[in-house]
Amino acid sequence: MIKTLRIMLEYRCYPVWLYDEEGNIVDTLLPEELRSDSELDSKFDDLQARYDALFINNAHEFDYVGFKTEADKRAFLKDWQCAVSELRRKTQGRYEIIDEIEKAFPTDSVTN
16 A cells, blocks of 8 residues: 655656555556546646756766756746645545655756
8 A cells, every 4th residue: 555655856757656654666656546637647747847858868968957047947846836736635635745846956956
């Protein structure tokens, strides 16, 4: 049984991580009762795509480049908060939800 939903960003990984009662990763997707919620799934897919776009990944380089503007970062964080709030509302306290957005960005996450 899944006990914890950890919401975090890793390059090319769906941002909802399911953990069992022993703390083992079960999968990276929405919990079973929300898998047909295409709107919520789409929000997390969009956030992941936007996060992945913050990296250079080619045959010669893998590097974090960050947001182009502070406004882009604020918009991303606002959308993140909305998606996590919706997940909390829809799971109605059935899971411990850990939001780890603060771990995703280095202090220099806005490029000039």
